[in-house]
Amino acid sequence: MxxxxxxxxxxxxxxxxxxxxxxxxxxxxxxxxxxxxxxxIGVGALVFRDGKILLVRRAQEPGKGNWTNPGGYIEQHEDIGTTVAREVMEETGVEAKVKSIIALRDQPRSIHNVYIAFEMEYVGGEPTPDGVEVDAAGFFALDELAHMPVAGFTQWLLDAAIHKQGEGMQEDSQAATAANGNRYYRL
Known part of the structure; x- marks a missing residue:
């Protein structure tokens, strides 16, 4: 265009x-x-509770019927931490807060997409699908995933989270240049 x-x-x-x-x-x-x-810019959440991962089943294309991690796209003037927590709540009714950035996908194309995946701390709530974007939601043990149609990208994100080295990128709230609502993350 x-x-x-x-x-x-x-x-x-x-x-x-x-x-x-x-x-x-x-x-x-x-x-x-x-x-x-x-x-x-897309964001995704990896929310673990009692050794289980929060997944949603997509009710819309692309990927209708596949199980994925909750996520979505940032809104103008919304920081990415707020975005990912909002998306988890909207899609599943689960409250979670950012622990760290766990992975990033760079997808250059006509609309260049960057996807940032966060490890999230479970705060509360039981998975309830929104009935629009997702038609099922739940916490699943990793061995259960072998019998589910889990999207390939979500499988990659889970592998990145499970085999991570260190704590991932965490917000640097003490950044000397922090101002005007900027957020900084570092290893």
Whole structure:
């Protein structure tokens, strides 16, 4: 999809070479906004309770009928920790809080997707599917997963969580540059 009009001022866009790549740039001399590309940021939760993992069965495509970890996409002006906790609550009714970042997937394509997976601490609630995005939810022992249609990506995330070395990336609340709602994570 080509961006024809500037989202900043509404003027027509034109193609220019910037940083060695063709990019869409606002033709207005007073604006000059650059369209850097299309991006989406997804988050996913790995919530463990009593040695079992929280999974949901997708009720919609893509992946309808597959069991996956709860997750979704960030909202504008929402930090990723809030996003992942909200998605878990919306899809399952389970309250969980961020422990660490456990894995990341980079998927360059027409809409460049970055997916950040969090290990979450179970706080409370019993799994109840939202009935829209997911039609089943529950905590499952790892040996039960062998008999379930678990999405390949979720299998990879579970492997990353089970075989992790260290505690993963944790929020650095003491970051000297922390300001304006920014969140920093480090090993």
């Amino acid at each position: 080509t961006i024809n009009y500037c989202v900043t001022c509404g003027s027509p866009m034109e193609t220019r070479v910037l940083d060695g790549l063709e990019r869409r740039v606002c033709a207005s001399e007073s604006c000059g906004a650059v369209h850097w590309g299309n991006y989406s």
